[in-house]
Amino acid sequence: MPLSHALRSLALAGLVAVAAQASAQVTLTMSSWVPPTHTLTETQKAWCEMLAQKAAGKVRCNQLPRAVVAAPGTFDAVRNGLVDLSFTVHGYTPGRFVTTQLAEFPFLGDSAEANSVAFQRIYQKTPAMQEEHKGVKVIAVFTHGPGIVFNTKRPITKVEDLSGLKFRVGGGMVNEISKALGMNVTLKPAPESYELLSTGVMDGTLFPAESIEGFKLDKVVKYATRFPGGLYNTSFVFMMNENTYNNLPADVKKIVDEMSGEFAARMIGRGWDKVDTRGMAFMQAAGVQFTMADAAFVNAVKQRTAGLEDAWAKAAEAKGMKDPKKALADFRAEIKKLQ
Template sequence: MKKTLISMAAVALTSLTGLAQAQTVLTVSSWLPPTHTASMAQKEWCDLLTENTKGRIKCNILPRGVTPAPGTYDAVKNGLADLSYTVHGYTPGRFVMTQMTELPFLGNSAETISVALSRVTGKHPEFAAEHQGVKVLTLFSHGPGIVFNTKRPITKVDDLSGLKFRVGGGMVNEMSKALGMNVTLKPAPDSYELLSSGVMDGTLFPAESTESFKIDKIIKHATTFPGGMYNTSFVFMMNQAKYEKLSPEDKKAVDDISGETAARIFGRGWDKVDRRAFALMQANGVVITKADAKFVKEVKDKTAPLEQAWVKAAEGKGLKNPAKVLADFRAEIIKLEK
């Protein structure tokens, strides 16, 4: 009887040890606060992965980022974190193909733009190949870009001159220059200090960011554009070595909720907080100006050369027929917004 009990205990211990060894813990980093919609979307994705793998994969979400925003890509690539997201434009010149996401007047919803981006880029492996050293889980965008400032209404291109704006980099930086704006490349979390101190007069942001970065009581004016004045391209990624160590079953579980599923999680969350932020702006007396047809045409005319420049640059990086890829992207957004 004693031997039987010892044998049963040994079997149980072996089983528990096997379970412990089978569990994978992903170290998850975010350079944004835990309450930010992107951080919450990342957690939602993690929770879904844990559920779908019956607990075989769990996420250890760190209380703060392992690095400031511009270093996040390399932090994941080098294994300082297993999972995170970042803005492509925070590392200028590194990513070219994804800049198509940042062109003006693409769409009116983070979810539709993000899902369309995932669908179209998923058909072109060159986009994933541009992200050397990481496993791309999805590409996504925030909501339509708005021009915010603390000084005056902006109703035409000439109104943009004479003010100092913070921008996030990438295509929006080039677009701002084409519009004659005085811009400085700074990460989004720096916005409160820059605006409250008067170092900057304005910023280009989606609606959500006025609440997230606590500038909703500093901003006095907002100019919106149909389809957004710009968008920002993000990558949600995993350390490549960590992914490769997963079992085939767990790799499939990751892949099954990557791409469009992950893009929808990030985009849907962003749209929700964009709507809330507009209500807060109204409550705080922010004057909201809708760009008229003349203003929109001015912006289109001045930024049109950037599209051709992107086509040429993307072709140089190995993307086949970039003009068609961009056209397909726009068509997919239109289809999703119907």
């Protein structure tokens, strides 16, 4: 064979090999309903890029420029294959997720990483929790940092100060906590907070520390009340479309599994702790006035919310969860070990 023909054949073979490699590469589409700079968007992207690196190019990630659906529709968007990877707040779809409210009670802990890893450990040994997520591949369940009460009107130093103000909440157990405290609350997704507060439709919102910077609320929020361990928490799920996961090459699925569970929960929680710390400094620079709830305030909250654990346990049992109160006690014990 002439040299020119041989070189041409080699070049053609190389192109075929490259084309075959490209066609074999899986593209994972990712959707986020929070801003591009939010810790959830950034951590989701970092997780997927780490997967791509570990999978030696068999997978690539495509962060979509905007959310494929509004936040409450995210679980179904992933389950139905509209997007491959995303996350959602369990409480955004009232009544759908009950067992996960275990992670949303008052005074659980001051670290998103500890809470998230503990939550993931309980999830892994609780079939009823897994059943509520049927239809998706759960990468991890996790929580944000301790919940704070923010408002635009006045300092809140006692439980009675909460009445007469209108608050945005994200749903789930925080809704029940707020009602027990006599708060006037409306269920709305986090991205709507700026418009609600800036227009005066709402007087306040319940968020972790990072959210004032994350949702650009520093110009409207004036007052913040913190609680040891947080007034509440919010449970999330980070998930992949089940068919997408099942169709991955076996070695890539193994890597996904290795990067799921505690690995992902710790990664997301650690990222949230970092931005919570930054958020506190950001709010102090913005002039937000802080109040730390004293023992009398904490005790008043405990008294008013005392019945919520029994009500949740009953609802969780109805969803097939065995001994919910023991699971909650185990969850708290895991947080103490991890903090």
